[in-house]
Amino acid sequence: MNRRNTKQRETILGVLHTAEGPLGIPEIHARAKANLESLGLATVYRAVKRLRDEQEILEVDLPGEEAHFEVRRAHHHHHFRCQKCQKVFELDFCPLHLPSGTLLPNGYRVLEHHLTLYGLCQNCDSRAA
Amino acid sequence: MNRRNTKQRETILGVLHTAEGPLGIPEIHARAKANLESLGLATVYRAVKRLRDEQEILEVDLPGEEAHFEVRRAHHHHHFRCQKCQKVFELDFCPLHLPSGTLLPNGYRVLEHHLTLYGLCQNCDSRAA
DNA sequence: GGCTAATTGAGAATTGATTATCATTAAGCC
DNA sequence: GGCTTAATGATAATCAATTCTCAATTAGCC
Numbered sequence: 184m185n186r187r188n189t190k191q192r193e194t195i196l197g198v199l200h201t202a203e204g205p206l207g208i209p210e211i212h213a214r215a216k217a218n219l220e221s222l223g224l225a226t227v228y229r230a231v232k233r234l235r236d237e238q239e240i241l242e243v244d245l246p247g248e249e250a251h252f253e254v255r256r257a258h259h260h261h262h263f264r265c266q267k268c269q270k271v272f273e274l275d276f277c278p279l280h281l282p283s284g285t286l287l288p289n290g291y292r293v294l295e296h297h298l299t300l301y302g303l304c305q306n307c308d309s310r311a312a
Numbered sequence: 313m314n315r316r317n318t319k320q321r322e323t324i325l326g327v328l329h330t331a332e333g334p335l336g337i338p339e340i341h342a343r344a345k346a347n348l349e350s351l352g353l354a355t356v357y358r359a360v361k362r363l364r365d366e367q368e369i370l371e372v373d374l375p376g377e378e379a380h381f382e383v384r385r386a387h388h389h390h391h392f393r394c395q396k397c398q399k400v401f402e403l404d405f406c407p408l409h410l411p412s413g414t415l416l417p418n419g420y421r422v423l424e425h426h427l428t429l430y431g432l433c434q435n436c437d438s439r440a441a
Numbered sequence: 442g443g444c445t446a447a448t449t450g451a452g453a454a455t456t457g458a459t460t461a462t463c464a465t466t467a468a469g470c471c
Numbered sequence: 472g473g474c475t476t477a478a479t480g481a482t483a484a485t486c487a488a489t490t491c492t493c494a495a496t497t498a499g500c501c
Binding site: 244245247250274275279280281287289292294296301302303304305308 | 376392394401403408409410416419420421422424426427429430431433437
């Protein structure tokens with residue numbers, strides 16, 4: 184089963200590479216359509232599934248939301264969601280200091296964590312001020 | 313539209329009060345059935361919706377999972393999910409120190425945060441050791 | 442206890458997200 | 472440029488979660 188590079192796939196990957204953070208399927212579709220008007224939704228699902236199988240992109244789950252996807256990063260990181268424009272941004276640092284293996288006082292052994300910050304992005308914050 | 317207290321509703325609320333953390337609908341149903349064999353799934357959906365409207369319980373969203381519900385708490389808290397038994401526990405403290413309004417160096421104003429810790433609960437950790 | 446209407450249980454219906462189908466298009470290879 | 476077949480686009484089909492329907496039950500009130 185040879186795999187082919189199509190402009191659909193390239194466009195979708197391009198959208199994810201230039202995104203400010205992880206995107207949901209409809210958002211990927213909308214952004215990719217700007218370059219490729221005829222792009223179908225099913226193709227987005229197929230491309231995302233393949234890119235995920237190939238480890239080019241990762242699925243990111245945010246509380247209470249549809250699956251988002253982002254290109255694979257080297258480091259542990261978290262996300263920030265703007266409560267006004269609803270965009271999700273990638274943060275390059277982790278404000279939590281909990282090394283893997285930490286034993287909490289109540290007996291829970293922490294191996295991983297998942298953090299999402301909420302608030303206003305720079306753009307929305309300056310308009311609100 | 314007068315509201316009535318039924319044993320179904322009481323049982324469901326009781327399950328949530330004695331839970332170790334937020335529960336999903338099927339789990340609420342399963343636990344409540346232990347006391348009320350005939351309980352239907354639709355009734356769980358209805359009761360949960362009403363309890364939520366009345367602010368008796370809160371919806372808790374964990375990344376990539378169905379909605380969970382817990383009785384309303386006075387204080388900010390987070391959750392711990394055991395990667396072995398899959399149970400979700402309530403944590404009574406917050407390991408993150410980010411006061412509401414904090415401005416991150418990259419321009420994001422943080423108002424809230426959502427944290428989930430993953431690892432092994434005391435029970436599963438001791439068995440694994 | 443008896444009345445009235447809210448609530449229930451069971452299953453059908455609906456919904457939104459994702460996947461499958463299939464005729465058509467086009468990537469990769471000669 | 473042709474050939475082969477993977478990929479596409481449009482839509483139908485599927486799937487799981489949730490809601491609706493309706494006859495039967497029962498809580499609250501007298």
